[in-house]
Amino acid sequence: MSDIANRPAPLDSLTPSDQELYHYVYRSTAADDLGRAEIDAIVRRSGHRNEVFGLTGCLHHEDGLFFQWLEGPRYQLDQIVNKIRRDPRHQDIEDLSYGPLTRRIFGSWTMRSTDRSDGSLTQWLTDADVSTYDRRGYASSVGAFLKSFAA
Ligand SMILES: Cc1cc2nc3c(=O)[nH]c(=O)nc-3n(C[C@H](O)[C@H](O)[C@H](O)COP(=O)(O)O)c2cc1C
Structure with a gap:
C-alpha cells in the first residue's frame, strides 16, 4: 500500500479554491454483515485519518443505513470522499x-458517531x-438532523 496516498497534500501546495471549506453529506446502505x-x-480509524487531513464530521447509523456529514478543505x-465511495463496507x-x-x-469532532x-x-x-420522494426536502432534513448532533 502506498503511504503517499494516505498523506494529505501540504496546505501551501494547494490553491485557494482547493482550501475552501466544503461539506459533503450522503446516505448509504451498510454491508449486510457489518456489526457494531x-x-x-x-469510526476509530476515520477519526485518526480525518485529524491528519483536517476533516471533521459525524457518522450516523440507523436501520442498516449510514448518514455522514464530512467537512474540511475541499x-x-x-x-477522502473518493476512498469512502469505493469502500465495500457500504453500497x-x-x-x-x-x-x-x-x-x-x-x-x-474528528468523527462524531451516533x-x-x-x-x-x-x-x-x-x-x-x-x-x-421529496429529494430536496429529504436532503435538507438529513443535513439538519446530522447538524443537531454538533450542539
Ligand atoms: C460509512 C463509512 C464512513 C467512512 N468515513 C470515513 C471518514 O470520515 N474518514 C476516513 O478517512 N475514512 C472513512 N471511511 C473509511 C474509508 O472508506 C477508507 O477505508 C479509508 O479512508 C482508508 O482507505 P485506504 O485503505 O484506501 O487507505 C469510511 C468508511 C465507511 C464504510
Missing part, C-alpha cells in the same frame, strides 16, 4: 449535499413531515 465492532473500527475532503451511496460552508459545524439511541432520523423525518 466493525462500525466502531470504521481538496482533502475530495480525497448504494446517494449524494445528498456537497458545497461550500462558511464555518465548520463539527469543529470539535445511532438511534442518540436520535432517530426516521422520527425526525416524520416530525418534519418529509417524504423520501
Whole structure:
C-alpha cells in the first residue's frame, strides 16, 4: 500500500479554491454483515485519518443505513470522499449535499458517531413531515438532523 496516498497534500501546495471549506453529506446502505465492532473500527480509524487531513464530521447509523456529514478543505475532503465511495463496507451511496460552508459545524469532532439511541432520523423525518420522494426536502432534513448532533 502506498503511504503517499494516505498523506494529505501540504496546505501551501494547494490553491485557494482547493482550501475552501466544503461539506459533503450522503446516505448509504451498510454491508449486510457489518456489526457494531466493525462500525466502531470504521469510526476509530476515520477519526485518526480525518485529524491528519483536517476533516471533521459525524457518522450516523440507523436501520442498516449510514448518514455522514464530512467537512474540511475541499481538496482533502475530495480525497477522502473518493476512498469512502469505493469502500465495500457500504453500497448504494446517494449524494445528498456537497458545497461550500462558511464555518465548520463539527469543529470539535474528528468523527462524531451516533445511532438511534442518540436520535432517530426516521422520527425526525416524520416530525418534519418529509417524504423520501421529496429529494430536496429529504436532503435538507438529513443535513439538519446530522447538524443537531454538533450542539
Ligand atoms: C460509512 C463509512 C464512513 C467512512 N468515513 C470515513 C471518514 O470520515 N474518514 C476516513 O478517512 N475514512 C472513512 N471511511 C473509511 C474509508 O472508506 C477508507 O477505508 C479509508 O479512508 C482508508 O482507505 P485506504 O485503505 O484506501 O487507505 C469510511 C468508511 C465507511 C464504510
